[in-house]
Amino acid sequence: MSFDYEAIGLKCGIEIHQQLDTSKLFCNCPSIVSEGKPDFMVERELRAVAGETGRKDVAALHEEMKQKHFIYEVFNESACLIDLDEEPPRNMNEDSLEIVLKVASVLDAKIVDEIQVMRKTVIDGSNTTGFQRTALVARNGKIETSKGKVNIPTISIEEESARIISQDADSVRYGLDRLGIPLIEIGTAAEIKDPEHCKETAEKLGMILRSVGGVKRGLGTIRQDINISIRKGARIELKGAQDLKLIPKYVEFECLRQINLLGIKDELKGASIIEEKTDVTKLLETSSSKVIQKALSSNGVVLALKLPGFKGFIGKEIQPGRRLGTEFSDYAKVRAGVHGLFHSDELPNYGITQEETDLMHNSLGLSLNDAFILVADSEDKASRALDAVIERARLCFIEIPKEVRKANDDGTSSYMRPLPGAARLYPETDVLPIKANLKEKFEIEMIDEKAKRFADSYKISFDLASMIAKGNFDFDGLVKKFAEVNPAFIAGFLVSIPKDLKRRHNVDVDSLKFADEVLGKLNNQDIPKQAIPEILLELASGKNIDYSKYGVDTSQAEMIVEEVVSKNKGASFQALMGIAMKELRGKLDGKKVAELVMKFMA
């Protein structure tokens, strides 16, 4: 399946969020992940408050409606009173800001004259304050892609949110270690032309970030949000796409979803919603449905909602494996924390029999063209869940709702919350505005260009050169400093030897740390290169090294070789080499041994 994206009016842009490798943005905590048993926990609640304009934000109200409380796990090593919203923030971390300024410079963006820190209302608990601090650093940048220029209207710096550890119907548990880690956010204009182009743009931006450096690496440290809409559709913010390979799928499936929802809207003309909830607990008391039995065993109820004319539509697939009913059920789940929602298009199933389905139809006074929704839970929750379904069902006739959706691992997406309005941002008055600029335009060599240059000028394989370029090494400097050592060996020293040691001995060796010591000795021919893996192993274990056991001085070596030659008169060069190497392996370079053997043979 593929669309003519121009014809359907695709508008697509991405926002890249990349963690920066500095201390936290508004406190001096290190940006580290904490594991194990937290030092203590704090329990909080959040409420929607009116913003600058005097209105409560729609997304904030939505979160308030869920009536959850939040538990924060705190490790003293990674969170402080600022993260706990118990102390005012410090001014913005200068190291993080500098990285963002450099990225802005590479993207040819204009840095704002004075950066204003803002508060973005977020009351899902992921920020202890009820807002996320964010600041627009630069505007109007651009990158070149194979399908033309893509503008970058905004480059911002912001705080990372707290990490969800677990959640249930009433509470969400967060870890505060991640809260406050600096993020650079790069937002493109809605100029991305198609799914593949979206991936390419994301890749390019990722490459730039890694090339500038100072960014965190590894799973979860970079996330893409994708904004997608089609003509007559609605803007959707798809959150948390981590896998680049899935990006084209996300775009394609969202287009598909919107096309299908628009189709439903056109066909749904005769349908309606009866906005009352019918208690059908009595009728389903003996049902063998586990969900219903579970709800009833804890004094719950089964409520039904009548949807005349909806038959067939609720079960209609709008994304692979997802139906309109899935959207309804997402709303109910998110808004009321209920899990037991059934719609008539999927019945009989899940332990609800044909007889029970017919009984529902009859007792609700529905005809064959009509549909119904059942929710089993506590009365309050079931009622709130049906309110959410009513709200979503109403929109089927009117428009596709603007939503923030979660990017699922199969390329589909699920409803998270309504798209926030502009009332979300108000000034962070606890910190000063910042005048910042780079002294001069920041130039970088992209990782791919750098790899090519290393391969060409140092005559090393492209693979090895790429690994060196991606790492954080001053390779040019090392090559220059240790001029007697083959650049390919230095590259191997930095990447292949540690990899090999990890594989063979399961030891992590940061060879760069020992580069001066070990490569220096190699450069002076004090040690043979064969001994280096062993030396690194010893160094990594923290031992003091007796280098003399790895090297022999020339006179000693001469004596050994002379003895070998004299004891084995008439032996071939190969044979003599073999015996001599037995004595000198790891102590003297093979080439040197060969020279000596030749010398004494003559």
Added chain:
Amino acid sequence: MECKPGDLVEVKTEDENIIGILMPRPEILDPNILVIKLDNGYNIGIDKSKIKSITLKEPYERHETHKRQLKHNPSLPNVTIISTGGTISSKLDYRTGGVYADYTAEDFVEMLPELENIANLKAKSIMHIMSEDMCYEHWKAIAEAAAEELNNGADGVIITQGTDTLHFSTAAVSFFLPNLSKPVVFTAAQRSIDRGSTDAFMNLICAVHAAAKSGIAEVMTCMHASMDDESCVLIRGTKVRKMHTSRRDAFRAINDIPIAKVHKNGKIEYLHKNFRPKTNEIVESDTKFEEKVALITVYPGMDPEIIDFYLDKGYKGIVLAATALGHVPVNGKHSLLDKLERARQMEIPVVIATQTLYGRVNPHVYTNLRKLSVGRGCIFVEDMLPETAYLKLGFVLGHEKGIEAAKKMMLQNLHGEMTERSEANEL
């Protein structure tokens, strides 16, 4: 044309046109920056020297917000919320970049609709002042307003103010309402009320519960018991102190334990019975007060002439926040002894409280303490907080003259400001 904050404007600079809302600029920040809110919600600062022109696109119209009327339910108790300003009633202030006081009691109800189910609320805003600017006239106004409300049908009163000097106000109002018969509950916020996480929400809910339903006829604070949004503690107004610059649970009972815990669901858990029970007596305010009382921190190397300064300015009483058991320098060039003698000659009472806050002063245990107590007639005020001692001395000197009379009243326990026994409470 002159553009005002809030107007939609177009700013032309050397290299771009920016459309957005003109924002107010705090006066203390660089005046050469113009702040614009872009349509994506972000504010940016533009260097004014780069601006070629600013044109008005759409003038700002202020929308009047309708405050809803508070309803009356005859089966519920009546509580008056007296607001005075502070973080709990603060909104953003674009003049200083900080927050300013603008909330009234109706706003609290707007924000916390459940308050209406706890009590019939009445709102009274008597001043808009940050707590660091408070002094006698404000404490007097608060005490008088509280008495008036309690005598006019309120079952309890809540006072909202800034946190910084909250413990000064509670001590002052404790002395100013000598025959209090109903709860007077001070509450406040450590986090501004414009954020979803503000502690004001639970503090207010618990304060309304305490004012409406508790049987405690004391002046007390109602603030977070811990960093959790779980419960508040009611602490006696003469024994409470702000012990942290910013935490929600900054307010602690010193040399005492809280009177009760108020859970956010309204449950009141009494921790002891040492409080005056609620009655229907008329509440009278007695705000006679001597303002010329100084609170001086004692420290090594201090200049003894600081005492002269106050004596020369006509001060009528001095509280020394002395070190630990009540010491001040008594030997060498920093000795205060001569100055204290001068005070005694002038019949100016000098009160000794401790800057350790925790623990009790002792007039006799060391020779150097006896030099102050026996030798100079200083009044050692047991485990009374220095701030409480300061307000009590002002109150005492509003009623009595001379060292002996002052001493007698200072050592009389009026509102639980001293304890008889030092229990081993948690610090």
